[in-house]
Amino acid sequence: MFPNMDHKELPRALQHIMERGRSTTVQAMPRRSFLKLAGTLGLAVGIFPDLAVAQSSEADAAAASLKPTEQPSAFVHIAPNGEVTVTINRLEFGQGVQTALPMILAEELDADWNLVRSQLGTNDIAYVDPLFGMHLTGGSNTIKNSFTQYRELGARVRAMLLAAAATRWNVEASTLRTEAGAVLASDGRKLGYGELAEAAMALPVPQKIALKDPKYFRIIGQPTRRLDAQAKSSGQQSFGIDFKLPGQLTAVVARPPVFGAKIATLDDSAARAVKGVKAVLRVPLDRGAEGVAVVADGYWQASQGRDALKVEWDTSAVEKVDSERQLAHYREMATRPGPRQFDSDMVPLETAPLKLEAEFVFPYLAHAAMEPLNCTVRLADDRAEIWMGSQSAGPDAAAAAAALGLKTEQVVLNVQMSGGGFGRRFSSTSDTVVEACEIAKAARSAGLNAPIRTLWSREDDMRGGYYRPMHLHHARIGFDKKGKVLAWDHSIVGQSILTGTVFEQFMVKNGIDAATTEGMRAPYPLPMRLTVHHPKDNVPVLWWRSVGSTHTAYVMETLLDDIARATDQDPVAYRMQLFGDQHIRHRDALQLAVDKSGYGKTQLSEGRAWGVAVHESFSSVVAYVVEASVADGQPRPGFTAIWPSTL
Amino acid sequence: MISLNINGREHEVDVDPETPILWVLRDTLGMSGTKFGCGAALCGACTVHLDGEAIRSCSTPVSAVESGKITTIEKTTDGTDRVGAAVHAAWVRHDVAQCGYCQSGQIMSATALLASLSPGAQPTAEEIDSAMAGNICRCGTYARIRAAIADAASTLV
Incomplete structure (x- = not known):
């Protein structure tokens, strides 16, 4: 989803993204005005928590040094009927954080879980990742980075509710306790949170709060049904694609057949004649390309209009990638010397008693989220409102502002529930939102004053980029009869996803993109020489799910199996021996999967075989034991049983 | 005008007869429970019932369902x-x-x-x-x- 990244380095990287869209110095703003503004023209007061927000009103004085990410008002709303609505600082797109974050907050709040609701946030600064300082759903960081944040938010609100009850009853707060959405006095009196909320939220926000001892957790750690289970099982859940404003139109885009190409000639007369088509607009696209947007009453009319366009494209200035030539080029590059990620001492390969050589080719992959990319834009003279499933609302809003000639604080991006994303809902160019803004801007210039939703078809998604890069791995391994590796000479060829982005200076070192090589070698103690080549091809590439591990895990685990097989060793025992006493989590994860599966105990029938793999990605160690059908050494379709374990 | 029976109610819609039922549901009638996934009957996200049978609404023109009864997720x-x-x-x-x-x-x-x-x-x-x-x-x-x-x-x- 997003490469492993040191959170101490990221904020600096993000400054560059933000500066693109930032036109004025960050303004200090009283927290009090926050929610009111957010509902109208919204506010992105600034981008960095360390620069923001000074409190000015007296009531907020006690919370003066709290960061926006620590202010309960942006995260918790308690209705008079006791319903607690938690706003989450991430995109929910299937991973479950819309339930997990409210669980964490509700735990410390002592909320009645049956009354907890949740909603997604905006590009407001309160919703940045508290460690990264940017809006980011990626890199498996949500719970890791926001666990303490949401506990503290819940604890702060609880303290304010206790203080409000103490005032109401004229007793010491220390004599009161909370339970399941209510404050209880020692004499049995009881007030629901809903009855106290208004008074409580007007109180100063306490700076110092005590958190529960985890042994008293009653929500965290309990199997809990997703808050969106009902809505998602009845067609009632609204996704970004479902968002609809009065008078809203739909745009689809004819994109060039080669990335970055421009329009040579355009005949749009037939397209304009399609019933329901409102406008045909030439618009600038990602990578310097040019496209044609067809705006219509609905998607079908717009796509009929697009089909009726007669466009000749000028592809003379852009590289036309050819898959066969590209593969031949990658193979040739893999044999060349180049920058090395690892350069261990190795014996000469020729001297090893046993050798193996292997090549792996991984294709380009589209993210292909179930919900096609979409973005709705409503423009006014001095502001823009955007609705989209965004993994990074701040950078997307900043890019939108830059495209629209607005200040960042004039753009509100309302994060929408998404049908998957896998990294595609955050690109470093913010291509989806920028394109939608260019279309809305062009439509407005053409006199079309309507909110416009730009919608990608499935074909647009497959053909329009971005992709997990194609990779070629080439390995030559020398080992002895006990399976001890003496030399592992390995090359990876693949486009860098971070070169040319703001992350380049932190994540691309000595010409090697860390996102390409993550997952290689570790945790195995192997004498490896890893050479990396990053060809430049005219294909837009992007992080895709677990990023480097999508190819490196397969390569590493397959090659280890090959060595074990060549030396007549059990693949589990071979790995266990390599983990030794050093890598306990890897060992435990594999052992758990082995125990669950019956590996080594159950006798498999003819044509069935076991497979095992262990890999660490984004701080989680995952092991799998699989039972599958095999013919001629290759897996074949049929019932496959999988025993996963994660530590 | 095309007459449709959707979830037991009669609707008159003014659309091109070739329009897939999906887009009549979503764009014309504002019923967004039925989803657009691929537009080519390959993913099943748009499945509705025509006289009780599962069909892909993204690839079924509205003209082909005039005589039948459409049921969507909202009703089901x-x-x-x-x-x-x-x-x-x-x-x-x-x-x-x-x-x-x-x-x-x-x-x-x-x-x-x-x-x-x-x-x-x-x-x-x-x-x-x-x-x-x-x-x-x-x-x-x-x-x-x-x-x-x-x-x-x-x-x-």
């Missing part, structure tokens, strides 16, 4: 349909959905399967797999989908 899970209610309840009980985008289509395929069985009959694993083969889930919730269908069937006895 509103509590008035016995099979739909059982499937909906099982989906919630098994916490099937992750991103949830494909689940309207999954539920419509599952409901069509269970409604097609004789009263009290339980679907075999093969029947479930066969009925659900055209519905893709990018989150990989298939194991829970299968379990929820079997569970729903058992509550319909």
Whole structure:
């Protein structure tokens, strides 16, 4: 989803993204005005928590040094009927954080879980990742980075509710306790949170709060049904694609057949004649390309209009990638010397008693989220409102502002529930939102004053980029009869996803993109020489799910199996021996999967075989034991049983 | 004008007869429970019922359904349909959905399967797999989908 990244380095990287869209110095703003503004023209007061927000009103004085990410008002709303609505600082797109974050907050709040609701946030600064300082759903960081944040938010609100009850009853707060959405006095009196909320939220926000001892957790750690289970099982859940404003139109885009190409000639007369088509607009696209947007009453009319366009494209200035030539080029590059990620001492390969050589080719992959990319834009003279499933609302809003000639604080991006994303809902160019803004801007210039939703078809998604890069791995391994590796000479060829982005200076070192090589070698103690080549091809590439591990895990685990097989060793025992006493989590994860599966105990029938793999990605160690059908050494379709374990 | 019977109600819509029923539902009638996934009958996200049978609304022109009765997820899970209610309840009980985008289509395929069985009959694993083969889930919730269908069937006895 997003490469492993040191959170101490990221904020600096993000400054560059933000500066693109930032036109004025960050303004200090009283927290009090926050929610009111957010509902109208919204506010992105600034981008960095360390620069923001000074409190000015007296009531907020006690919370003066709290960061926006620590202010309960942006995260918790308690209705008079006791319903607690938690706003989450991430995109929910299937991973479950819309339930997990409210669980964490509700735990410390002592909320009645049956009354907890949740909603997604905006590009407001309160919703940045508290460690990264940017809006980011990626890199498996949500719970890791926001666990303490949401506990503290819940604890702060609880303290304010206790203080409000103490005032109401004229007793010491220390004599009161909370339970399941209510404050209880020692004499049995009881007030629901809903009855106290208004008074409580007007109180100063306490700076110092005590958190529960985890042994008293009653929500965290309990199997809990997703808050969106009902809505998602009845067609009632609204996704970004479902968002609809009065008078809203739909745009689809004819994109060039080669990335970055421009329009040579355009005949749009037939397209304009399609019933329901409102406008045909030439618009600038990602990578310097040019496209044609067809705006219509609905998607079908717009796509009929697009089909009726007669466009000749000028592809003379852009590289036309050819898959066969590209593969031949990658193979040739893999044999060349180049920058090395690892350069261990190795014996000469020729001297090893046993050798193996292997090549792996991984294709380009589209993210292909179930919900096609979409973005709705409503423009006014001095502001823009955007609705989209965004993994990074701040950078997307900043890019939108830059495209629209607005200040960042004039753009509100309302994060929408998404049908998957896998990294595609955050690109470093913010291509989806920028394109939608260019279309809305062009439509407005053409006199079309309507909110416009730009919608990608499935074909647009497959053909329009971005992709997990194609990779070629080439390995030559020398080992002895006990399976001890003496030399592992390995090359990876693949486009860098971070070169040319703001992350380049932190994540691309000595010409090697860390996102390409993550997952290689570790945790195995192997004498490896890893050479990396990053060809430049005219294909837009992007992080895709677990990023480097999508190819490196397969390569590493397959090659280890090959060595074990060549030396007549059990693949589990071979790995266990390599983990030794050093890598306990890897060992435990594999052992758990082995125990669950019956590996080594159950006798498999003819044509069935076991497979095992262990890999660490984004701080989680995952092991799998699989039972599958095999013919001629290759897996074949049929019932496959999988025993996963994660530590 | 084209006349349509959707969820038991008659609608008159002024659209090109070639317009897929999906876009009449979503754009013309504002019923967004039925999802656009691929536009080519490959993913199943747009599944609705035509006279009780699961069809892909993205690839069925509105002119082809004029004489039939269309049922969408909104009606199937509103509590008035016995099979739909059982499937909906099982989906919630098994916490099937992750991103949830494909689940309207999954539920419509599952409901069509269970409604097609004789009263009290339980679907075999093969029947479930066969009925659900055209519905893709990018989150990989298939194991829970299968379990929820079997569970729903058992509550319909």
